[in-house]
Amino acid sequence: MPGTRVTMVTVSCRWSVPMAMSITHRGTGVALSGVFSPGISVFAVAALVLPGSFPHYLDLIHSLSFGPALITLSKFALSFPVAYHTFNGIRHLVWDAGKGLKIPEVYGSGYTVIALTLLTSLALTAL
Protein backbone atom coordinates (compact mmCIF):
# COMPACT_ATOMS: atom_id res chain seq x y z
CA MET A 1 0.00 0.00 0.00
CA PRO A 2 1.45 3.43 -0.81
CA GLY A 3 2.58 5.35 2.25
CA THR A 4 3.11 2.26 4.43
CA ARG A 5 6.31 2.46 6.44
CA VAL A 6 8.34 -0.71 6.43
CA THR A 7 11.59 -1.92 7.92
CA MET A 8 13.91 -4.89 7.38
CA VAL A 9 15.07 -7.49 9.91
CA THR A 10 18.18 -9.68 9.86
CA VAL A 11 17.84 -13.09 11.48
CA SER A 12 20.60 -15.63 11.09
CA CYS A 13 19.15 -18.85 9.72
CA ARG A 14 20.11 -21.64 12.09
CA TRP A 15 23.20 -23.47 10.80
CA SER A 16 22.75 -27.03 9.60
CA VAL A 17 25.10 -29.66 8.21
CA PRO A 18 23.87 -29.35 4.59
CA MET A 19 24.17 -25.55 4.74
CA ALA A 20 27.69 -25.70 6.18
CA MET A 21 28.73 -28.28 3.59
CA SER A 22 27.42 -26.08 0.79
CA ILE A 23 29.46 -23.05 1.84
CA THR A 24 32.51 -25.27 2.40
CA HIS A 25 32.13 -26.53 -1.16
CA ARG A 26 32.27 -22.95 -2.38
CA GLY A 27 35.19 -22.14 -0.04
CA THR A 28 37.28 -25.11 -1.14
CA GLY A 29 36.40 -24.35 -4.74
CA VAL A 30 37.64 -20.76 -4.47
CA ALA A 31 40.75 -21.92 -2.60
CA LEU A 32 41.60 -24.47 -5.28
CA SER A 33 40.85 -22.18 -8.22
CA GLY A 34 43.82 -19.92 -7.58
CA VAL A 35 42.05 -16.65 -6.73
CA PHE A 36 43.86 -16.23 -3.43
CA SER A 37 46.76 -18.67 -3.73
CA PRO A 38 48.46 -20.69 -6.49
CA GLY A 39 45.79 -23.13 -7.57
CA ILE A 40 45.37 -26.27 -9.57
CA SER A 41 45.85 -24.48 -12.89
CA VAL A 42 49.13 -22.83 -11.83
CA PHE A 43 50.36 -26.20 -10.56
CA ALA A 44 49.44 -27.92 -13.82
CA VAL A 45 51.14 -25.28 -15.99
CA ALA A 46 54.18 -25.27 -13.72
CA ALA A 47 54.48 -29.05 -13.95
CA LEU A 48 54.40 -28.69 -17.73
CA VAL A 49 56.74 -25.72 -18.05
CA LEU A 50 59.34 -25.82 -15.26
CA PRO A 51 62.63 -27.41 -16.28
CA GLY A 52 63.57 -29.57 -13.26
CA SER A 53 62.29 -33.09 -12.59
CA PHE A 54 60.08 -34.13 -9.67
CA PRO A 55 62.98 -35.63 -7.60
CA HIS A 56 64.84 -32.33 -8.05
CA TYR A 57 61.96 -30.33 -6.55
CA LEU A 58 61.45 -32.93 -3.80
CA ASP A 59 65.09 -32.44 -2.74
CA LEU A 60 64.59 -28.69 -2.88
CA ILE A 61 61.70 -28.88 -0.37
CA HIS A 62 63.69 -31.22 1.88
CA SER A 63 66.62 -28.81 1.87
CA LEU A 64 64.42 -25.96 3.11
CA SER A 65 64.39 -27.73 6.50
CA PHE A 66 60.70 -27.29 7.28
CA GLY A 67 59.81 -28.94 10.58
CA PRO A 68 57.85 -32.17 10.34
CA ALA A 69 54.81 -30.42 11.82
CA LEU A 70 54.76 -27.85 9.02
CA ILE A 71 55.21 -30.53 6.36
CA THR A 72 52.30 -32.56 7.73
CA LEU A 73 50.11 -29.47 8.08
CA SER A 74 50.85 -28.39 4.51
CA LYS A 75 50.08 -31.85 3.17
CA PHE A 76 46.75 -31.86 4.98
CA ALA A 77 45.98 -28.29 3.89
CA LEU A 78 46.47 -29.34 0.27
CA SER A 79 44.75 -32.73 0.37
CA PHE A 80 41.68 -31.70 2.37
CA PRO A 81 40.21 -29.21 -0.13
CA VAL A 82 40.96 -31.50 -3.08
CA ALA A 83 39.30 -34.48 -1.40
CA TYR A 84 36.32 -32.55 -0.04
CA HIS A 85 35.58 -30.69 -3.27
CA THR A 86 35.92 -33.88 -5.33
CA PHE A 87 33.59 -36.01 -3.20
CA ASN A 88 31.05 -33.23 -2.68
CA GLY A 89 31.31 -32.47 -6.39
CA ILE A 90 30.16 -36.02 -7.15
CA ARG A 91 27.28 -35.43 -4.69
CA HIS A 92 26.35 -32.30 -6.69
CA LEU A 93 26.41 -34.25 -9.96
CA VAL A 94 24.04 -36.82 -8.45
CA TRP A 95 21.72 -33.94 -7.48
CA ASP A 96 21.90 -32.54 -11.01
CA ALA A 97 20.63 -35.92 -12.21
CA GLY A 98 17.63 -35.36 -9.93
CA LYS A 99 18.54 -38.07 -7.41
CA GLY A 100 19.14 -38.02 -3.66
CA LEU A 101 17.20 -34.80 -3.02
CA LYS A 102 15.06 -36.00 -0.11
CA ILE A 103 16.20 -34.49 3.20
CA PRO A 104 17.27 -37.81 4.84
CA GLU A 105 19.25 -38.58 1.65
CA VAL A 106 20.87 -35.14 1.71
CA TYR A 107 22.07 -35.74 5.28
CA GLY A 108 23.14 -39.32 4.55
CA SER A 109 25.17 -38.43 1.47
CA GLY A 110 26.58 -35.45 3.34
CA TYR A 111 27.95 -37.56 6.20
CA THR A 112 29.34 -40.02 3.63
CA VAL A 113 31.22 -37.20 1.88
CA ILE A 114 32.64 -36.00 5.21
CA ALA A 115 33.80 -39.53 6.14
CA LEU A 116 35.38 -40.16 2.71
CA THR A 117 37.07 -36.75 2.81
CA LEU A 118 38.65 -37.34 6.20
CA LEU A 119 39.82 -40.85 5.29
CA THR A 120 41.29 -39.73 1.96
CA SER A 121 42.99 -36.57 3.20
CA LEU A 122 44.46 -38.36 6.23
CA ALA A 123 45.69 -41.17 3.97
CA LEU A 124 47.27 -38.68 1.56
CA THR A 125 48.84 -36.76 4.46
CA ALA A 126 50.36 -39.96 5.79
CA LEU A 127 52.09 -40.78 2.50
Next chain:
Amino acid sequence: MAALCVCSARQGAAALRSSSGLLALRYVQTAAAAAPAVQPRIKKFQIYRWDPDTPGDKPRMQTYEVDLNACGPMVLDALIKIKNEMDSTLTFRRSCREGICGSCAMNINGGNTLACLNKIDTNISKVSKIYPLPHMYVVKDLVPAYRWMIDSRDDYTEERLSKLQDPFSLYRCHTIMNCTRTCPKGLNPGKAIAEIKKMMATYKEKKAATA
Protein backbone atom coordinates in the same frame (compact mmCIF):
# COMPACT_ATOMS: atom_id res chain seq x y z
CA MET B 1 -11.25 -34.89 51.59
CA ALA B 2 -13.24 -37.25 53.80
CA ALA B 3 -15.40 -34.27 54.87
CA LEU B 4 -16.10 -33.55 51.23
CA CYS B 5 -17.35 -37.08 50.71
CA VAL B 6 -19.59 -36.90 53.76
CA CYS B 7 -21.08 -33.53 52.66
CA SER B 8 -21.98 -34.73 49.21
CA ALA B 9 -23.30 -37.94 50.75
CA ARG B 10 -25.71 -35.94 52.90
CA GLN B 11 -26.83 -33.66 50.07
CA GLY B 12 -27.21 -36.30 47.43
CA ALA B 13 -28.45 -39.09 49.67
CA ALA B 14 -31.15 -40.22 47.30
CA ALA B 15 -28.85 -40.22 44.27
CA LEU B 16 -26.09 -42.10 46.10
CA ARG B 17 -28.22 -45.18 46.44
CA SER B 18 -27.87 -45.67 42.64
CA SER B 19 -24.56 -46.99 41.20
CA SER B 20 -24.02 -43.80 39.13
CA GLY B 21 -24.20 -41.82 42.37
CA LEU B 22 -21.38 -43.87 43.86
CA LEU B 23 -19.33 -43.32 40.67
CA ALA B 24 -19.91 -39.57 40.97
CA LEU B 25 -18.69 -39.63 44.57
CA ARG B 26 -15.54 -41.54 43.59
CA TYR B 27 -14.87 -38.99 40.80
CA VAL B 28 -15.13 -36.10 43.24
CA GLN B 29 -12.62 -37.82 45.55
CA THR B 30 -9.97 -38.35 42.84
CA ALA B 31 -10.44 -34.87 41.34
CA ALA B 32 -9.89 -33.28 44.74
CA ALA B 33 -6.79 -35.42 45.28
CA ALA B 34 -5.24 -34.32 41.94
CA ALA B 35 -5.90 -30.57 42.28
CA PRO B 36 -3.03 -29.01 44.35
CA ALA B 37 0.04 -30.85 42.86
CA VAL B 38 0.70 -29.20 39.39
CA GLN B 39 3.58 -26.67 39.08
CA PRO B 40 3.28 -23.93 36.44
CA ARG B 41 5.72 -24.45 33.50
CA ILE B 42 6.81 -20.93 32.55
CA LYS B 43 8.26 -20.57 29.06
CA LYS B 44 9.88 -17.35 27.84
CA PHE B 45 9.08 -16.01 24.38
CA GLN B 46 11.36 -13.33 22.96
CA ILE B 47 9.42 -11.63 20.19
CA TYR B 48 10.44 -8.99 17.62
CA ARG B 49 8.43 -5.77 18.00
CA TRP B 50 8.23 -2.65 15.85
CA ASP B 51 5.41 -0.16 15.42
CA PRO B 52 5.73 2.31 12.51
CA ASP B 53 2.85 4.39 13.88
CA THR B 54 4.69 5.14 17.13
CA PRO B 55 7.04 8.04 16.31
CA GLY B 56 10.69 7.21 16.97
CA ASP B 57 9.99 3.54 17.71
CA LYS B 58 12.96 1.27 17.01
CA PRO B 59 12.80 -2.47 16.38
CA ARG B 60 13.36 -4.33 19.66
CA MET B 61 12.90 -7.72 21.30
CA GLN B 62 10.21 -8.08 23.95
CA THR B 63 10.04 -11.04 26.34
CA TYR B 64 6.74 -12.58 27.45
CA GLU B 65 6.25 -15.40 29.96
CA VAL B 66 3.62 -18.05 29.29
CA ASP B 67 2.50 -20.93 31.51
CA LEU B 68 2.57 -23.92 29.16
CA ASN B 69 0.04 -25.72 31.39
CA ALA B 70 -2.53 -23.12 30.39
CA CYS B 71 -1.60 -22.89 26.72
CA GLY B 72 -2.10 -24.95 23.56
CA PRO B 73 0.88 -26.86 22.14
CA MET B 74 1.69 -24.67 19.11
CA VAL B 75 3.54 -21.37 18.92
CA LEU B 76 0.42 -19.73 17.46
CA ASP B 77 -1.49 -20.74 20.61
CA ALA B 78 1.14 -18.90 22.66
CA LEU B 79 0.97 -15.79 20.43
CA ILE B 80 -2.83 -15.67 20.70
CA LYS B 81 -2.65 -16.16 24.47
CA ILE B 82 -0.12 -13.32 24.76
CA LYS B 83 -2.28 -11.04 22.64
CA ASN B 84 -5.45 -11.88 24.56
CA GLU B 85 -4.10 -11.80 28.10
CA MET B 86 -0.86 -9.81 28.20
CA ASP B 87 -0.29 -7.41 25.30
CA SER B 88 -3.07 -6.69 22.84
CA THR B 89 -0.71 -4.61 20.67
CA LEU B 90 1.22 -7.73 19.54
CA THR B 91 0.47 -7.96 15.82
CA PHE B 92 0.65 -11.04 13.59
CA ARG B 93 -1.28 -12.69 10.74
CA ARG B 94 -3.26 -15.90 11.24
CA SER B 95 -6.26 -17.59 9.67
CA CYS B 96 -6.87 -21.32 9.35
CA ARG B 97 -4.71 -22.39 12.38
CA GLU B 98 -4.24 -25.77 10.71
CA GLY B 99 -1.26 -25.31 8.39
CA ILE B 100 -3.14 -24.70 5.14
CA CYS B 101 -3.44 -20.97 4.52
CA GLY B 102 0.16 -19.89 5.18
CA SER B 103 -0.79 -16.65 6.97
CA CYS B 104 1.23 -17.27 10.15
CA ALA B 105 4.58 -17.84 8.39
CA MET B 106 7.41 -16.51 10.56
CA ASN B 107 10.93 -17.28 11.75
CA ILE B 108 10.86 -19.37 14.95
CA ASN B 109 14.17 -20.25 16.65
CA GLY B 110 16.11 -19.62 13.45
CA GLY B 111 13.88 -21.58 11.09
CA ASN B 112 11.08 -20.42 8.79
CA THR B 113 7.84 -22.26 9.60
CA LEU B 114 4.13 -21.82 10.22
CA ALA B 115 3.39 -20.82 13.82
CA CYS B 116 0.27 -22.99 13.88
CA LEU B 117 2.27 -26.13 13.03
CA ASN B 118 5.38 -25.40 15.12
CA LYS B 119 5.24 -27.15 18.51
CA ILE B 120 6.47 -25.06 21.42
CA ASP B 121 9.77 -26.49 22.68
CA THR B 122 8.76 -27.62 26.18
CA ASN B 123 12.29 -27.14 27.51
CA ILE B 124 11.64 -24.33 29.99
CA SER B 125 15.31 -23.38 30.31
CA LYS B 126 15.40 -22.24 26.65
CA VAL B 127 13.93 -19.01 25.33
CA SER B 128 11.81 -19.21 22.18
CA LYS B 129 12.88 -16.54 19.67
CA ILE B 130 10.28 -15.30 17.21
CA TYR B 131 11.10 -13.02 14.28
CA PRO B 132 9.27 -12.06 11.10
CA LEU B 133 10.37 -13.79 7.88
CA PRO B 134 13.92 -12.70 6.95
CA HIS B 135 14.66 -10.80 3.73
CA MET B 136 11.11 -9.43 3.64
CA TYR B 137 9.82 -5.95 4.38
CA VAL B 138 8.09 -5.77 7.78
CA VAL B 139 4.84 -3.82 8.06
CA LYS B 140 4.54 -4.17 11.87
CA ASP B 141 5.78 -6.66 14.50
CA LEU B 142 5.60 -10.11 12.84
CA VAL B 143 3.69 -9.06 9.71
CA PRO B 144 5.63 -9.25 6.39
CA ALA B 145 4.76 -7.20 3.30
CA TYR B 146 4.17 -9.48 0.33
CA ARG B 147 4.99 -8.05 -3.05
CA TRP B 148 2.76 -8.71 -6.03
CA MET B 149 3.97 -11.72 -8.03
CA ILE B 150 3.20 -12.64 -11.60
CA ASP B 151 0.93 -15.66 -11.96
CA SER B 152 2.36 -17.92 -14.65
CA ARG B 153 -0.60 -20.31 -14.83
CA ASP B 154 -1.74 -18.93 -18.15
CA ASP B 155 1.55 -19.65 -19.99
CA TYR B 156 2.48 -22.79 -21.87
CA THR B 157 5.42 -24.98 -20.82
CA GLU B 158 7.86 -23.94 -23.55
CA GLU B 159 7.21 -20.27 -23.06
CA ARG B 160 7.65 -20.65 -19.32
CA LEU B 161 10.91 -22.52 -19.75
CA SER B 162 12.22 -20.02 -22.31
CA LYS B 163 11.51 -17.26 -19.77
CA LEU B 164 13.96 -18.97 -17.43
CA GLN B 165 16.71 -19.02 -20.05
CA ASP B 166 19.01 -16.45 -18.47
CA PRO B 167 21.78 -16.62 -15.88
CA PHE B 168 19.60 -15.23 -13.11
CA SER B 169 16.14 -16.78 -12.70
CA LEU B 170 16.60 -20.53 -12.45
CA TYR B 171 20.36 -20.83 -12.20
CA ARG B 172 20.63 -18.79 -9.04
CA CYS B 173 19.71 -22.06 -7.32
CA HIS B 174 22.87 -23.69 -6.00
CA THR B 175 21.20 -26.74 -4.43
CA ILE B 176 21.77 -25.59 -0.86
CA MET B 177 18.48 -27.36 0.05
CA ASN B 178 17.48 -24.95 2.85
CA CYS B 179 14.10 -24.65 1.12
CA THR B 180 13.14 -28.30 1.46
CA ARG B 181 14.63 -28.51 4.93
CA THR B 182 12.48 -25.62 6.24
CA CYS B 183 9.20 -26.36 4.44
CA PRO B 184 6.54 -26.84 7.14
CA LYS B 185 4.29 -28.79 4.73
CA GLY B 186 6.89 -31.42 3.74
CA LEU B 187 7.15 -30.20 0.14
CA ASN B 188 10.38 -30.50 -1.85
CA PRO B 189 10.99 -27.34 -3.89
CA GLY B 190 14.70 -28.22 -4.21
CA LYS B 191 13.83 -31.39 -6.14
CA ALA B 192 11.26 -29.53 -8.24
CA ILE B 193 13.86 -26.95 -9.28
CA ALA B 194 16.35 -29.72 -10.10
CA GLU B 195 13.70 -31.27 -12.38
CA ILE B 196 13.12 -27.89 -14.06
CA LYS B 197 16.87 -27.62 -14.70
CA LYS B 198 16.74 -31.06 -16.36
CA MET B 199 13.80 -29.90 -18.49
CA MET B 200 15.79 -26.84 -19.54
CA ALA B 201 18.55 -29.14 -20.79
CA THR B 202 16.23 -31.13 -23.03
CA TYR B 203 13.52 -28.73 -24.28
CA LYS B 204 15.94 -26.68 -26.36
CA GLU B 205 16.96 -29.79 -28.25
CA LYS B 206 13.32 -30.51 -29.08
CA LYS B 207 12.86 -26.95 -30.28
CA ALA B 208 15.97 -27.15 -32.45
CA ALA B 209 14.82 -30.50 -33.84
CA THR B 210 11.41 -29.13 -34.89
CA ALA B 211 12.91 -25.91 -36.37
